[in-house]
Amino acid sequence: MEEEKELLENTNIKPSIARVKVLEYLRNNKTHPTVEEIYTSLAEEIPTLSKTTVYNTLELFENNGLARIVNVGENESRYDADISNHGHFKCDGCGRVYDFRVNMEALETRGLEGYKIWEKHLYYRGICSRCRD
Amino acid sequence: MEEEKELLENTNIKPSIARVKVLEYLRNNKTHPTVEEIYTSLAEEIPTLSKTTVYNTLELFENNGLARIVNVGENESRYDADISNHGHFKCDGCGRVYDFRVNMEALETRGLEGYKIWEKHLYYRGICSRCRD
DNA sequence: TATAAAAATGTAATAATTACAACCATGCTC
DNA sequence: GAGCATGGTTGTAATTATTACATTTTTATA
Secondary structure: HHHHHHHHHOOOOOOOOOHHHHHHHHHHHHOEEEEEHHHHHHHHHHOOOOOHHHHHHHHHHHOOOOOOOEEEOOOOOOOOOOOOOOOOEEOOOOEEEEEEEEOHHEEEEEEEOOOEEEEEEEEEEEEOOHHHH | OOOHHHHHOOOOOOOOHHHHHHHEEEEEEOOOOOHHHHHHHHHHHOOOOOOHHHHHHHHHHHHHOEEEOOOOOOOOOEOOOOOOOEEEEEOOOOOEEEHHHHHHHHEEEEEEOOOOOEEEEEEEEEEEEHHHH
16 A cells, blocks of 8 residues: 555656546456456445546556556456566466566577667466366 | 468468458558457458457467467457467556567576476566667 | 645446357258 | 257447547646
8 A cells, every 4th residue: 555655656647536546456467467457456446446447547558667567368357566577377277377487588589680679578378287187 | 371371271271252351461560460450450351350350360360370469468369360479568658568589488487397388488577679769 | 724736436338259040051861 | 841949140339448639737847
């Protein structure tokens, strides 16, 4: 709560209730929630919250380096407050999205000479160990 | 045309006109087209084509290893007849999606022990060299 | 407290995707 | 060749995610 407020202020974003709560939610729920999930969860404690606000807030966070979009091959966006370059694994059994560590800097690419790279996204799909058992 | 027909037969897929044409389109247009693009392009020569058929066909191809979904962080799916593990670069200037070579096998991951991996997807975003000039 | 700027809301529009029932084409059997 | 079954295609409607935008509310500050 207080931490998130500070974080927003340090980024020159006015810490409105909605913004603080969305950021807090992202930092407490590292499950890569969808907009829908964020909205329905927070709507309980903020009854006046609207989905548009959640969209606006997440876009603001993305543009200011407070959150990243997570894409695992579905037609809805997920969000992650972990900004570091890491991979995501989508389990086609339980549907969960896991983080995994990966050294993306070590990747050698051919064909991007002279390109300016802003973001790197890596995701795998398969079956997690829990679902395999 | 003939090649695509054979390819489909070898995969035990009946080579209907729609299927042959969609596959041919994917193999001739390595621009990672969207469903919309595939549909409008082919609708000229196949006036009875429906978008549902394009969706059905692409899903069939995906399930049979003839095409892969390409996701570059937008809310629409693109398709690629190149099945190999390679990366995609989305230019936020011109909107083009480029392929790039990358040795994905070399990636070392931490946290996926015991997981079964089916697909690996890697995409970057930034500005291509043409747009930087 | 008055006021301006910023934030949030709600509704409506857009766009991608999916569901599904009806229709059509092909090849096989009699 | 007629009938039939299977598989393929179509078109419409429904669903879902996202965006646009005008209005209202909140907030910070003078």
